[in-house]
Amino acid sequence: MSARIELDAVRKAYPARRSRGGARAETVAVESLSLVVEPGEMLALVGPSGCGKSTTLRMVNRLVEPSSGRVLLDGVDTATLDPVRLRRGIGYVIQDVGLLPHRTVAANVATVPRLLGWDRRRTSERVGAVLELVGLPVGAYGRRFPHELSGGERQRVGVARALATDPPVLLLDEPFGAVDPELRRRLQAELAGILAEIGSTVVLVTHDIDEAVRLGDRVAVLSRGGRLEQVAEPLAVLAHPATARVRDFVGDGASLRMLPLARVERADVTSLGPAGPGIGAADDRAEGVAGLPSVVLGAPLSEAFAALADGVGAGRPPGPGAPSTRAGAGAGPGRVAVTDAAGAVVGTLDADGVLAALRRAADAVSRPASGANEGRADR
Numbered sequence: 001m002s003a004r005i006e007l008d009a010v011r012k013a014y015p016a017r018r019s020r021g022g023a024r025a026e027t028v029a030v031e032s033l034s035l036v037v038e039p040g041e042m043l044a045l046v047g048p049s050g051c052g053k054s055t056t057l058r059m060v061n062r063l064v065e066p067s068s069g070r071v072l073l074d075g076v077d078t079a080t081l082d083p084v085r086l087r088r089g090i091g092y093v094i095q096d097v098g099l100l101p102h103r104t105v106a107a108n109v110a111t112v113p114r115l116l117g118w119d120r121r122r123t124s125e126r127v128g129a130v131l132e133l134v135g136l137p138v139g140a141y142g143r144r145f146p147h148e149l150s151g152g153e154r155q156r157v158g159v160a161r162a163l164a165t166d167p168p169v170l171l172l173d174e175p176f177g178a179v180d181p182e183l184r185r186r187l188q189a190e191l192a193g194i195l196a197e198i199g200s201t202v203v204l205v206t207h208d209i210d211e212a213v214r215l216g217d218r219v220a221v222l223s224r225g226g227r228l229e230q231v232a233e234p235l236a237v238l239a240h241p242a243t244a245r246v247r248d249f250v251g252d253g254a255s256l257r258m259l260p261l262a263r264v265e266r267a268d269v270t271s272l273g274p275a276g277p278g279i280g281a282a283d284d285r286a287e288g289v290a291g292l293p294s295v296v297l298g299a300p301l302s303e304a305f306a307a308l309a310d311g312v313g314a315g316r317p318p319g320p321g322a323p324s325t326r327a328g329a330g331a332g333p334g335r336v337a338v339t340d341a342a343g344a345v346v347g348t349l350d351a352d353g354v355l356a357a358l359r360r361a362a363d364a365v366s367r368p369a370s371g372a373n374e375g376r377a378d379r
């Protein structure tokens with residue numbers, strides 16, 4: 001179940017505070033933002049601190065009321081709906097989770113089903129299912145209290161609680177902000193799997209461009225005042241920043257961030273030459289690549305990069321602190337073997353091949369047509 005979210009010229013100005021000199025200055029958190037999130041899509045809202053991301057998100061569930069403009073859910077203006085009922089149909093996960101400290105994990109997850117009047121049996125079945133989904137089996141965790149959990153576990157309970165009623169819309173505000181980087185990566189991967197399963201429309205707020213490109217189907221980059229600088233698929237934001245602000249925000253590591261998003265393709269592979277009678281059997285052809293690490297056609301380029309960069313083998317995406325894109329510059333083997341899905345060697349890939357593959361992936365995604373908000377056209 002999923003819903004279409006449309007922000008139609010929403011604006012939020014927080015009321016003026018009287019300053020010492022008596023002058024009043026309202027804070028315009030979001031000036032005029034129009035954006036569509038399609039059913040089942042995961043949109044990552046990213047931008048520097050104070051640019052209006054949380055305000056935008058909270059206008060969707062009416063924790064913040066727009067000063068003007070409209071928010072539509074499946075075409076219905078949310079201003080016409082009862083805000084409390086609206087919120088019960090929208091999953092919401094925030095950084096410090098907000099679990100009720102004196103209630104067990106199971107009772108926390110059951111909060112919204114209970115409010116919606118679900119009977120005991122349906123509620124407990126659902127609580128069991130969502131806790132299982134986030135890797136916290138109800139038998140082991142259901143009776144614990146929040147203070148008996150690690151930060152990562154609490155975060156998962158927050159996600160389970162948000163998913164309890166299978167909401168058509170899920171809003172995530174810096175859901176991994178409070179956990180360490182390694183756990184953050186793990187929770188991101190878990191969340192991606194869960195989201196693929198549930199099919200809700202998701203808006204994720206993050207200040208972390210890595211998280212945005214890793215999780216978003218599309219990425220919306222905001223600047224101060226909720227100004228939409230660009231909305232496009234992750235690779236397009238990295239490869240073709242629409243504005244100087246997006247370029248600044250993406251920073252120097254764009255190529256490195258593109259690696260997991262682009263694939264090893266046959267066109268970039270240096271072939272081992274034809275096989276056939278008198279030319280050499282497949283086994284002979286494979287001999288020249290014996291001992292090389294290998295990747296499969298279609299694998300993320302980051303796997304080839306990791307293998308080239310350190311020669312330890314494929315499968316590790318470049319992490320923070322990974323070497324720059326001077327693939328193969330270290331003690332690596334200079335080449336990786338590329339196999340087809342059946343495991344037969346089709347050729348090798350070297351650093352030039354990786355760069356060529358990156359360039360092609362970048363060329364294949366749409367360039368911004370007219371600056372901001374080109375993403376509407378690219379869907």
Ligand SMILES: Nc1ncnc2c1ncn2[C@@H]1O[C@H](COP(=O)(O)OP(=O)(O)OP(=O)(O)O)[C@@H](O)[C@H]1O
Nearest residue numbers: 014027028029048049050051052053054055056207
């Ligand atoms: N309740 C409020 N009253 C007055 N000003 C507010 C309020 N909430 C937010 N603001 C201001 O609105 C602007 C946008 O804030 P918002 O929290 O939406 O930004 P953000 O991009 O989510 O920031 P961060 O990444 O730091 O959480 C900021 O200037 C902030 O100070």
